[in-house]
Amino acid sequence: MALLxxxxxxxxxxxxxxxxxxxxxxxxxxxGSALAFDHQFHVSLWWMxxxxxxxxxxxxxxxxxxxxxxxxxxxxxxIPFLELGAMVAATALYLWMGATGGMFASTSAPAESASALHxxxxxxxFAWYFxxxxxxxxxxxxxxxxxxxxxxxxxxxxxxxxxxxxxxxxSQLVIPANRPVxxxxxxxxxxxxxxxxxxxxxxxxxxxxxxxxxxxxxxIGTIEVDCTQxxxxxxxxxxxxxxxxxxQDFAAWKNTEFAHAAAKAx
Amino acid sequence: MKEPSSHHDPSGLTxxxxxxxxVGRLFSHDHKIIGIEYLALSLIAVAAGMALSLxxxxxxxxxxxxxxxxxxxxxxxxxxxxxxxxxxMVFFVLTTAPQSALGNYLLPLQIGAREMAFPWLNLxxxxxxxxxxxxxxxxxxxxxxxxxxxxxxxxxxSAIPAPGDALGMDLWIVSIGIFCIAxxxxxxxxxxxxxxxxxxxxxxxxxxxxxxxxxxxxxxTALSFSVLFGAAIMLLCDRHFGTNxxxxxxLVLSGKLIxxxxxxxxxxxxxxxxxxxxxxxxxxxxGMGTVSTILSTFSRRPVFGYRAMVYATVAxxxxxxxxxxxxxxVSGMNIYAVDAFSAVTLVIAVPxxxxxxxxxxxxxxxxxxxxxxxxxxxGFVSFFISGGVTGPLLAEPELNQxxxxxxxxxxxxxxxxxxxxxxxxxxxxxYWFPKMFGRMMNETLGRIHFVITFLGAYAIxxxxxxxxxxxxxxxxxxxxxSADYLQPLLPIQKFITIAAFITAAAQLIFLWNFxxxxxxxxxxxxxPWQATTLEWSTASPPVPGNFLELPVxxxxxxxxxxxxxxxxxxxxxxxxxxx
Numbered sequence: 001m002a003l004l005x006x007x008x009x010x011x012x013x014x015x016x017x018x019x020x021x022x023x024x025x026x027x028x029x030x031x032g033s034a035l036a037f038d039h040q041f042h043v044s045l046w047w048m049x050x051x052x053x054x055x056x057x058x059x060x061x062x063x064x065x066x067x068x069x070x071x072x073x074x075x076x077x078x079i080p081f082l083e084l085g086a087m088v089a090a091t092a093l094y095l096w097m098g099a100t101g102g103m104f105a106s107t108s109a110p111a112e113s114a115s116a117l118h119x120x121x122x123x124x125x126f127a128w129y130f131x132x133x134x135x136x137x138x139x140x141x142x143x144x145x146x147x148x149x150x151x152x153x154x155x156x157x158x159x160x161x162x163x164x165x166x167x168x169x170x171s172q173l174v175i176p177a178n179r180p181v182x183x184x185x186x187x188x189x190x191x192x193x194x195x196x197x198x199x200x201x202x203x204x205x206x207x208x209x210x211x212x213x214x215x216x217x218x219x220i221g222t223i224e225v226d227c228t229q230x231x232x233x234x235x236x237x238x239x240x241x242x243x244x245x246x247x248q249d250f251a252a253w254k255n256t257e258f259a260h261a262a263a264k265a266x
Numbered sequence: 267m268k269e270p271s272s273h274h275d276p277s278g279l280t281x282x283x284x285x286x287x288x289v290g291r292l293f294s295h296d297h298k299i300i301g302i303e304y305l306a307l308s309l310i311a312v313a314a315g316m317a318l319s320l321x322x323x324x325x326x327x328x329x330x331x332x333x334x335x336x337x338x339x340x341x342x343x344x345x346x347x348x349x350x351x352x353x354x355m356v357f358f359v360l361t362t363a364p365q366s367a368l369g370n371y372l373l374p375l376q377i378g379a380r381e382m383a384f385p386w387l388n389l390x391x392x393x394x395x396x397x398x399x400x401x402x403x404x405x406x407x408x409x410x411x412x413x414x415x416x417x418x419x420x421x422x423x424s425a426i427p428a429p430g431d432a433l434g435m436d437l438w439i440v441s442i443g444i445f446c447i448a449x450x451x452x453x454x455x456x457x458x459x460x461x462x463x464x465x466x467x468x469x470x471x472x473x474x475x476x477x478x479x480x481x482x483x484x485x486x487t488a489l490s491f492s493v494l495f496g497a498a499i500m501l502l503c504d505r506h507f508g509t510n511x512x513x514x515x516x517l518v519l520s521g522k523l524i525x526x527x528x529x530x531x532x533x534x535x536x537x538x539x540x541x542x543x544x545x546x547x548x549x550x551x552x553g554m555g556t557v558s559t560i561l562s563t564f565s566r567r568p569v570f571g572y573r574a575m576v577y578a579t580v581a582x583x584x585x586x587x588x589x590x591x592x593x594x595x596v597s598g599m600n601i602y603a604v605d606a607f608s609a610v611t612l613v614i615a616v617p618x619x620x621x622x623x624x625x626x627x628x629x630x631x632x633x634x635x636x637x638x639x640x641x642x643x644x645g646f647v648s649f650f651i652s653g654g655v656t657g658p659l660l661a662e663p664e665l666n667q668x669x670x671x672x673x674x675x676x677x678x679x680x681x682x683x684x685x686x687x688x689x690x691x692x693x694x695x696x697y698w699f700p701k702m703f704g705r706m707m708n709e710t711l712g713r714i715h716f717v718i719t720f721l722g723a724y725a726i727x728x729x730x731x732x733x734x735x736x737x738x739x740x741x742x743x744x745x746x747x748s749a750d751y752l753q754p755l756l757p758i759q760k761f762i763t764i765a766a767f768i769t770a771a772a773q774l775i776f777l778w779n780f781x782x783x784x785x786x787x788x789x790x791x792x793x794p795w796q797a798t799t800l801e802w803s804t805a806s807p808p809v810p811g812n813f814l815e816l817p818v819x820x821x822x823x824x825x826x827x828x829x830x831x832x833x834x835x836x837x838x839x840x841x842x843x844x845x
Contacts, residue, residue, distance in 0.1 A: 001636045001713065008717070009648055012724050016652070019728065025735035027751055041665055048655040055622060055651045062629045063644065066565070069633025069828060082627070083574045083620060090619040094612035094658050101608075101662025125520075144516040145523055156518070185598075189519045190423035191531055193596060193671055197737030197751070200668040204597050206531050207422060208514020211598035224749045228671030228739040230416045231423065233342040233430060236742035239749045 002067035006060040013056035017049065030198035030219045030244070037200035044097050116180040116214070119173065122155055123185070123192030123205035126234030128225065129154055132168040135258050140164020147188065155188075168261045173242040176250035177220050183213040193229035196242065202228055217244045293393075295385035298808065300392050301371025302702065304362055305695075307396060311358035314403070316770055318351040323763040327756065329744035341743035342430050345414035348741055350405070352417030353438065356545065357445055358399055360683065363691045364552035365487070366395065366452050369480040371702060373456065375801035376474050378465025378819065380811045383458040387451050394448035401441035405434035413438045416741065418542065421512035421534040422526075425504040426519055439502045446495035449487050456484030465800070467819030471576070472837065474799045474823040475569060478576050479555030482583040486544040486551075489587070494541035497534065504529065535597055539590035547586040549683050551579060553690025554621060557643045559824070560693050561625055563797045564640035565632030566828040571624045578617035578624075585614040595666045604663050611661040618654055622647065633828045637795070638712030642693035645720050646686050652724075653681025656731070674734020677727045685723045692719075692776070699780075700794050704806045705787030711779040715772055722769030729758050796834050799823050803838045 029035050120131040120139060133139050140163035147156035157164045175181045185194055185205040194213065195202035203213040217223070227238035245253060291299060324331060325344040332338055374382055382388045405412045410432030415424040419438070424431055460473065460481050503509040504526075512534045515527030562569045569575060591599060591607030625647050634640070656678045659665050669675060692715075699707050738755055742748055745756050793802040804813050817838040825835040835841070 001641075002634065004717070005636065005641065005644065008720065009644075012648070012652075012721075012728075016728055016731075019732055020735075022732075025732045027737055037664060037668060040662070041659075041668075044659050044662060044665065048659055052651060052655040055626070056648060058626055059644065059648060059651070062626060063634065063636075066629060066632050066634045067636070069566070079571075079627075082623070083571050086623045087616055087620055090616045091613070094615050094661075095609070097658050097662055098608050098612045101664045144518050147518045147523075148521070189517055191420050195671065195737075195739065197668070202596050202667055202670060206598050207517055208529070208531065209598055224751055226737075226739050226749050230345070230348075230420070230741045233340070233345060233414065233743075235345070236341060236744055237747045 002063055006064040009056055009060040009063065013053055013060070017053060020045070020049065026200075027197045029200075030196075030221070030223050031200075031215065031217045033216065034198065034200040040101055044101060047093060047097065116182040117175065118182050118184065119175070120184045120186065121173070121194055121205065121213075123187040123189075123194065123227070123231070123238075124154065125189050125232050126227070126238035127154075127171065128173075128192075128194065128227075128238070128240040130170045130173045131155060132170070132254075132257070134163075134166030134168055134261055136163055136166055138163040140167050144188075165264075166258065166261045168257045170257070171240070173225070173240060174250065174253055175215065175217060175242065175244055176247045177217055177244050179216070179247070181215045181217075183215065185211040185213060190231050191229050192227045192231050192238065195226045195228040196223060197226070198223045204229055217242075220244050220246055293389065295381075295389040296810070297370050297374050297382045297385065297388060298702070298812075300388055301367050301369075303392050304367035304370060304395070307392075307399060308359050308363035308367055311354050311362065311399065315351050315354040315359060316773070318347045318354070320766060320770055322347045322351065323766045325743060326745065327760045327763050329746055342414050343411075344743035345416075345430065345741070346406075346412040346434075349414055349416050349419075349438075350402075350412045353402065353442075355684065356417060356549070357442070358395075358402070360549035360687050361449065361487075361545070362395065364556070364687065364694070365456070365480060365483050365548065366392070368556070368691075368694050368698065369456060369476075369483075369552060370452075372698065372801055373459060373477055373480055374463070375701075375804065375808060375812055376477050376799055377460055377463065377468055378800050378813065378817045379459060379463035380813070380816070381463075382455040383462055384455050388455050391448050391451035391455075394444055394451065398441045398444035398448055401437055401444060405437040405441070408433040408437065410434055418538055419501070419534075420538075421501065421504070421531045422514070422517060422524075422529075425501055425512045425529075425534075426517075426524060426526075427505055428519060436502070436505065439498050439505075443495055443498045443502075446491040446498065449491045450495075453484035453487035453491075456480050457488065465817050465819055468800075468837075471573070472819055472822050474555070475558040475572070475575055475579070476552065476555035478579050479551040482579050483548050483551045486548050486583055486586060490541040490544035490548070493537060497537035497541070500537075501534070532594075532597060532599065535594055536590070539593045540587075542593065543590040544586045546679070546683055547582055549687045550690075551582065553646060553687045553694075554579065556690050556694045556697075557625065557646045558628070559799065560639050560643040560697055561628045561647075562824045562826065563697075563795055564635040564637055564643070565629045566635070566826045566833045567628055567632040568822075568824040568826055569624070570627030570630075571620075572822065572824065574620055575624055578620050581617040582614060585610060585617070589614055592661055592666075595663050596670050608661055608663050612658055615654070615658050615661070618650075618657075622651060622654070631828075633833070637696075638707065638709055638716060639693045639697035639795075641713065641716040641720075642689045642696060645716065646689040646693060648720075649681050649686040649689060649723070652728070653678055653683075653686060657682075668737070669734055671739055672734040673730040673738045673740055676740050677730035677734060680727050680730075681723075685727065688723075689719075692716075695780075697795070698801075699783065700787075700790030701801055701806050701808070703784055703787075704790050705783050705785075706790050706794060707783040707787055708779050711775055715775045715779065718772035718775075719769055722765055722772060725765035726762050726769060729762055733758055793836075796832070798825055798834050798836045800837050803836065 122129045140161040141158045142156045143158045187205040187207040192205045193202050203211050223242040225240040413435040414430035500511040510526050510529040513526035513529040517524040558569050588610045592611045790806045819837050820840050
């Protein structure tokens, strides 16, 4: 039994490491901050993976080595030095991980939102809507009682407000590459979470509250978005796409859409 | 030791004759009977919880399958199973089995008391828990079915009556409210009894680590369930009595404007996780105490660093109250609060690491006896490591932004809270079964059960780590219809489903062993494992009143000396420890 158990633990430990190394499991990286995430994740994973492997191998070794009591130790029932050492080492490692892993990120929170493109994201069972301020650069007012997707007003824009008339509502998040984009997140009904795996980030969209997410995407292309907060029976299919365009393409898209909205507003 | 002649039936379960005796036993305030009743309740609950998990596993990979009786099932059915699986497992298994069942049975025996401090309160606690369970199960059978908003019941989804969260949701709230009352009733005994009713010579630092764990767990229970009780009442009022705790203004649900204003969804999250995180430790601390005891007994070595273990238990209990916000890193909570919760979360990993080192230290240099309880205790340590190492990763706010709400988290908390705790319960059951029923469980079946469950559990949960890395969100009813990048992960999900079925089937071996051994197991005698703690000084099962005469305690709980003969020195014997 000792041999079997030791081998089982050994196989599980090595198998786990192999599984993590088998392939690059995470989706392709689409932004600089995602690259930074991958670096931080891999450093942390190496440390904790090392701790995992070491402890499991030690466990297997102990099961095998002390199986028949031939290596009895009369000795210590407590080694204060070992306990203290383990404590200090663990504390140092964990706090270092925390410190490098964004524990103090709030003190260096990016203040670059002045030049950022502002887009409003609204979560609704079971879709995401994206609102652009339009030509006037102002988001118009919203009245919940006007919400009605069947008449083309899923966000409840108050068309009597001039600032609202030229707002552009899209079911795709279209953004320019290499420019900071600040998303303001809302929800109409329940808590959703706006999850962009390729950017390694997410933020809850909470009713009655505004949350923020700052993006800066470096790669042109299409990126998938999920909902990661249980929001009802359609939770699994609540998805969206981000289309990342070159600055020129984005300007062209924006001009068309904004002109279209302005024409409708007349 | 000879059995007393009055105990023909060592289990005592069939000794009752006539309906009076049966009723008398059911409503006995004897802590041992109450403990076994809790154990039976959690056994029923774990069967239900496991059945739900199998249904979930089927729906994820074969959403169109027609099931017997249930027929074609829908995504909302899946969500109801998710909700009820989590609820049943957390409340009626992981809270009930290690604390209420084992703790009730063993705590008085281990400190040399004849009863719990408040036996009638204890009896009321069990029947209140049973009532809570009945109300919870009733949620399946009312119109609209069981609630679908997950065991954490995030508001405003759970706060507004809707098709998925109809009468079943109300029953859920009422059941949890009743459970809170029951838990607080139970916890008072676990705090007062070890402080007031210890036998002569049983100083606090001679108490078994199990007793320490139950006591600290009870403090967590009393404080955290009180808060959950308040939150449940508030939620019920929001749903039916026009209050506005959790629902903000201007909500539009299914095209209808909701008549609420001014509430905060985050308030619910704070209240829920203020309970929810201590709950994790409520589930695991008793297992830690059990495993320390079992590793020591079957290594024939004292627990390595007993004092450090006691301090670590208390530290985990205290810090457990300060980390709830790590469930809310992406909730929109204040970013400075994120920093604080991250720091405390990383600090709480330290006493857990100390415990792991001490478990390895306990075995090191011992004479290992790989009995079934020992195998499960070693399995506990292995799961605790595998689930624990990802804790500090998730505690980094930056990494959490990616991993939150994915299978990475599912794997993390199942390995620790479900598998490690579950193996703690199995280890305890195999270990104390002889004391409870006077007979041994079958070792061969126990070993087979261990090997399949150990491998099976890893086969289920380790692949979930890489699903999480591949950004697979949790609580998705099916892959079909969800994002494109998730589709290639289907084979891994299928593998997990098959592993889940094999692992679940292996539990039948345990059930068979349990019930077969009740009647046909080898007679155990008083101290079959040659253990040192006080429950092994009395008959198996213990006489009414536990001890013929109250014992006097002469030494610490784990005085083994593997090189000597005999290699153990029980707490109740006066002879010198070293010859």
